Amino acid sequence: DAKTTQPNSMESNEEEPVHLPCNHSTISGTDYIHWYRQLPSQGPEYVIHGLTSNVNNRMASLAIAEDRKSSTLILHRATLRDAAVYYCILSIEGGQNFVFGPGTRLSVLP
Amino acid sequence: GAVVSQHPSRVICKSGTSVKIECRSLDFQATTMFWYRQFPKQSLMLMATSNEGSKATYEQGVEKDKFLINHASLTLSTLTVTSAHPEDSSFYICSARLLRGLSYEQYFGPGTRLTVT
Numbered sequence: 001d002a003k004t005t006q007p008n009s010m011e012s013n014e015e016e017p018v019h020l021p022c023n024h025s026t027i028s029g030t031d032y033i034h035w036y037r038q039l040p041s042q043g044p045e046y047v048i049h050g051l052t053s054n055v056n057n058r059m060a061s062l063a064i065a066e067d068r069k070s071s072t073l074i075l076h077r078a079t080l081r082d083a084a085v086y087y088c089i090l091s092i093e094g095g096q097n098f099v100f101g102p103g104t105r106l107s108v109l110p
Numbered sequence: 111g112a113v114v115s116q117h118p119s120r121v122i123c124k125s126g127t128s129v130k131i132e133c134r135s136l137d138f139q140a141t142t143m144f145w146y147r148q149f150p151k152q153s154l155m156l157m158a159t160s161n162e163g164s165k166a167t168y169e170q171g172v173e174k175d176k177f178l179i180n181h182a183s184l185t186l187s188t189l190t191v192t193s194a195h196p197e198d199s200s201f202y203i204c205s206a207r208l209l210r211g212l213s214y215e216q217y218f219g220p221g222t223r224l225t226v227t
Contacts, residue, residue, distance in 0.1 A: 032213050034215075034216075036218075041201070041221065041223070042220055042221060043114075043116075043203045043205075043218035043219050043220045043221045044154070044203070044205075044218045045218070046112075046215060046216070046217060046218075049213065049215065051213070087153075091214065098144075098156075098205075098216060099156070100146075100153040100154040100155070100156075101153060102153050103153060
């Protein structure tokens with residue numbers, strides 16, 4: 001599986017937008033970009049995923065670079081409940097198992 | 111939709127005993143489920159891929175005779191930790207794969223905290 005790199009931690013103020021970056025320079029043409037988040041003592045929660053075009057859903061937006069070597073998860077207004085570890089994962093089209101990196105620990109300050 | 115449950119949510123067992131953890135996809139059928147393990151302050155590590163009606167595929171370093179996986183139906187996979195030892199204490203998480211459109215999504219269970227005394 002192609003690797004991703006993310007900052008270890010980030011901080012945001014409540015009600016401000018948050019941009020979580022992810023680099024995946026070895027991504028292949030069939031790799032989808034997935035974002036999950038994990039709250040303490042819970043299983044990972046699906047956030048969003050995409051292939052080439054930017055994606056929006058009720059939780060977040062995913063901006064994918066034109067060369068697909070990086071992507072950014074955008075939380076439009078951070079809340080205290082968004083404090084979690086965010087994982088950026090690549091999976092091939094066949095949906096093979098995910099390889100989890102260390103992720104980005106997001107802290108949201110009131 | 112796309113809910114995955116696990117049972118139990120936490121279990122404490124004595125060293126040498128066996129523990130079974132269930133993973134269910136509640137509102138969809140999953141031919142493939144995955145089992146992960148997560149130690150404190152670490153990321154998830156894949157243990158095995160569970161395929162309905164066939165043998166599980168284990169990751170390197172995971173003992174298949176110690177971690178028995180059964181995927182007898184399209185909505186249920188079980189992980190049995192046999193002869194558990196304190197070093198098996200961990201957070202065990204399952205996921206189920208769902209095909210949506212042209213791509214697969216994975217939905218994770220809430221996890222099972224195993225403590226071996």
